[in-house]
Amino acid sequence: MFDTPRRPRHPLLRIALGVLGIALLLGLVVVGLFVGAAMLAAGLLWRLWAQRGKPVAGRARADSIDGDYRVVGKAQLTH
Known part of the structure; x- marks a missing residue:
């Protein structure tokens, strides 16, 4: 019923x-x-x-942990 389309012969x-x-x-x-x-x-x-109207600094990330820390010097470390 349907034939495949033929390419035209004229270059x-x-x-x-x-x-x-x-x-x-x-x-x-x-x-x-x-x-x-x-x-x-x-x-x-x-x-x-x-996001309009929301404070930029008020947004907290869900994967961050809030906490305190202190730097321990090498002399305080025990072996």
């Missing part, structure tokens, strides 16, 4: 269709890059918008 038409295919591929890559950059920018703006 100029072959070149024209090849160039058209490459241009379409490059156009899709460029559009994809712009869409990806727009998504990253929107994500950053979303995060900045969600």
